[in-house]
Amino acid sequence: xxxxxxxxxxxxxxxxxxxxxxxxxxxxxxxxxxxxxxxxxxxxxxxxxxxxxxxxxxxxxxxxxxxxxxxxxxxxxxxxxxxxxxxxxxxxxxxxxxxxxxxxxxxxxxxxxxxxxxxxxxxxxxxxxxxxxxxxxxxxxxxxxxxxxxxxxxxxxxxxxxxxxxxxxxxxxxxxxxxxxxxxxxxxxxxxxxxxxxxxxxxxxxxxxxxxxxxxxxxxxxxxxxxxxxxxxxxxxxxxxxxxxxxxxxxxxxxxxxxxxxxxxxxxxxxxxxxxxxxxxxxxxxxxxxxxxxxxxxxxxxxxxxxxxxxxxxxxxxxxxxxxxxxxxxxxxxxxxxxxxxxxxxxxxxxxxxxxxxxxxxxxxxxxxxxxxxxxxxxxxxxxxxxxxxxxxxxxxxxxxxxxxxxxxxxxxxxxxxxxxxxxxxxxxxxxxxxxxx
Numbered sequence: 439x440x441x442x443x444x445x446x447x448x449x450x451x452x453x454x455x456x457x458x459x460x461x462x463x464x465x466x467x468x469x470x471x472x473x474x475x476x477x478x479x480x481x482x483x484x485x486x487x488x489x490x491x492x493x494x495x496x497x498x499x500x501x502x503x504x505x506x507x508x509x510x511x512x513x514x515x516x517x518x519x520x521x522x523x524x525x526x527x528x529x530x531x532x533x534x535x536x537x538x539x540x541x542x543x544x545x546x547x548x549x550x551x552x553x554x555x556x557x558x559x560x561x562x563x564x565x566x567x568x569x570x571x572x573x574x575x576x577x578x579x580x581x582x583x584x585x586x587x588x589x590x591x592x593x594x595x596x597x598x599x600x601x602x603x604x605x606x607x608x609x610x611x612x613x614x615x616x617x618x619x620x621x622x623x624x625x626x627x628x629x630x631x632x633x634x635x636x637x638x639x640x641x642x643x644x645x646x647x648x649x650x651x652x653x654x655x656x657x658x659x660x661x662x663x664x665x666x667x668x669x670x671x672x673x674x675x676x677x678x679x680x681x682x683x684x685x686x687x688x689x690x691x692x693x694x695x696x697x698x699x700x701x702x703x704x705x706x707x708x709x710x711x712x713x714x715x716x717x718x719x720x721x722x723x724x725x726x727x728x729x730x731x732x733x734x735x736x737x738x739x740x741x742x743x744x745x746x747x748x749x750x751x752x753x754x755x756x757x758x759x760x761x762x763x764x765x766x767x768x769x770x771x772x773x774x775x776x777x778x779x780x781x782x783x784x785x786x787x788x789x790x791x792x793x794x795x796x797x798x799x800x801x802x803x804x805x806x807x808x809x810x811x812x813x814x815x816x817x818x819x820x821x822x823x824x825x826x827x828x829x830x831x832x833x834x835x836x837x838x839x840x841x842x843x844x845x846x847x848x849x850x851x852x853x854x855x856x857x858x859x860x861x862x863x864x865x866x867x868x869x870x871x872x873x874x875x876x
Contacts, residue, residue, distance in 0.1 A: 484508075510587070517779050518547055519765050525773040527589065541596045542603070543625045544569055545646075545679030545735075551584045552576055552608075553591050556759065557677035557733035559627060560645040567620045569607070571677050571733030576615065577606035599623050632658035635860060638669035644689065647681030647737035652688025659692065659720050670725040670863030672856065673741075676755060680736025683764065683783075687713045690744040693726060693751070695719045697786060699744045702764050704781030709764070711781075719750075725866045726751040727859040730798060735759035742796045743785035752866075753798040754859050762792030800862070802855050 491504060506522070513520045523531060543562020546553050553575035558565040576583055578594045586594075595603060604619045629651045631643040640662040644651065662668060673693075680686075683700075690699045694715035701712040728751045730742050739758045745751040764781040784790050 510589075513776065513778065514587075517763070519761070519763060520776075520778045521589075523767075523775040523777055528767075528769070528773065528775040531767070531775075531777075540599060540622065540624050541592075542569075542620050542622060544595075546575070546588070546592070548588050549574065553583050553588070556735055557679040559625065559679070560631075560643065560677075561628070562625050563620045563623050567618050569605070569618060569620075570609065571731070572610060574608040575605050576608055577604075579604050597622050628654075630654035630658045632662050634662065634665050635672070635856075638667060639860060639863060640665075640668055640671040641674065641856075642671060643674040644678055644738075646678060647685035647689070649682055649685065651681070651685040652692070655689055655692055656720060668721065668724045669867050670727070670860075671721060672859045672863070673726060673728045673751070674856070675734045675738040675742060676729050676731045676855070677733035678735070678738040679733065680738055680761065683737060683740070686737035686740040690741050691715045692720045693745060694748055697748055700740045700783050700785065702781040702783045704764070706780070709766075709781035725863050727863055728753050729755045729855050729859055730758045730796060731756040731855075732759055732795075734796075736761045739791050739796050740783060740785075743789060743791060746796065746799065747786040747789075752800065752862060753796065754800045754862065755798050755802055755855050756804070757797050757801075758791070758795040760791055760793050760795035762790050762794070800858075802858055 488504060491499060492501075506524075510522045513522050542564040543559040544564040545556040545559065547556055548554065555569055555571055555573040555575065557571045558569045575591075578591060581594065583591055597603065599622050602619055602621050604617055607616045607618055609616060627646060627648070629644060629646050629648050631645070633641045633643075635641050642655070642658055642662070644655070662671070687699050695717060696715050699713045699715055701710075703710055726745065728742055728745055730738065730753060734742065734755075735758065739760075739762065742753055742758060746753050762782055762784075763779045764783055765777050766780040768776045768778060770776060782790050782792055
């Protein structure tokens with residue numbers, strides 16, 4: 439061993455002093471039952487490895503880097519959602535929760551050493567390029583993902599707007615990997631969208647839960663009401679990766695008149711919280727259907743679970759992702775932060791959906807509606823098909839707004855899950871009308 443005994447003892451003593459100085463207050467707060475002996479053997483092993491790297495590694499590594507890597511490893515070894523955030527990463531996280539950041543527009547995690555897509559975000563380059571929830575990214579351009587940290591992979595995926603990156607993706611059901619080229623952009627997320635599917639039936643889409651999502655939702659509900667009396671509303675949470683806990687509470691509160699929305703429970707007192715609905719249902723009892731799928735995670739599952747437990751909505755689609763843990767951001771003295779799992783959250787009935795997910799009331803398969811194309815030989819020839827045909831001189835050009843609405847309607851009604859949700863809401867109205875007339 440090249441490191442001398444004296445040097446080793448000095449390093450061990452110094453490190454132990456640092457650890458005791460940092461953790462002393464935590465240790466002091468432990469109850470008598472929880473007090474444990476200091477793990478001298480493990481600390482000795484740590485300092486021995488530290489010394490080995492300093493002496494024998496192929497190139498010199500700054501002590502600061504080694505210690506930061508040790509911190510990262512300590513947190514990432516806890517669960518997939520705990521991590522260390524450098525000052526730059528902490529800054530990016532704060533920007534991301536406000537709804538504007540640079541990149542591709544996907545929520546990702548790690549699985550077996552590869553990048554797993556939790557969900558693409560609506561109206562982003564990734565979503566438009568065809569990235570789907572559940573995709574495994576195995577290469578970034580020509581760089582293999584295996585061996586990268588999630589932080590390193592995210593750094594590569596982010597870049598100057600307008601530049602391209604090619605993702606090599608493994609998708610369930612595909613025989614060979616797909617190569618998808620995406621142009622980076624500044625991601626500006628509008629977290630809530632609204633649209634009238636047809637007379638009396640509204641559509642609300644929440645793409646992610648940000649600090650202002652609750653206010654955006656109330657505004658969207660008001661816009662739907664302005665278009666006429668509502669008979670039913672569809673809340674689309676598919677491929678919504680989650681976000682801010684308070685936003686999930688605000689969204690749930692918009693549809694509930696009273697009762698528990700969600701509660702959290704952990705080891706420390708601060709992690710034990712309850713969130714109650716305030717009086718007033720902004721939809722005033724209008725029938726509600728909620729769409730979820732495997733890309734619906736975290737805050738989406740809080741909303742879906744609360745509305746299901748209170749029987750305020752019918753859940754339709756596929757089982758959700760199953761992220762039922764709460765991460766707390768703990769700022770550090772170096773302007774970085776620790777993102778650490780501090781609690782599990784539970785639906786009003788006491789269900790923990792961690793690693794289980796929310797099961798819809800009506801399970802729907804992954805089907806897409808398409809019009810059956812007419813055979814070309816049986817399609818009648820019309821004047822409009824003739825080359826250089828004369829245009830209709832009296833026809834007024836359609837406005838962009840009308841075109842946009844027509845395109846949205848056509849796209850939405852090709853969606854099997856949405857189509858079925860609309861049918862369920864219509865059926866509820868028929869049953870309620872029959873009950874009244876009887």
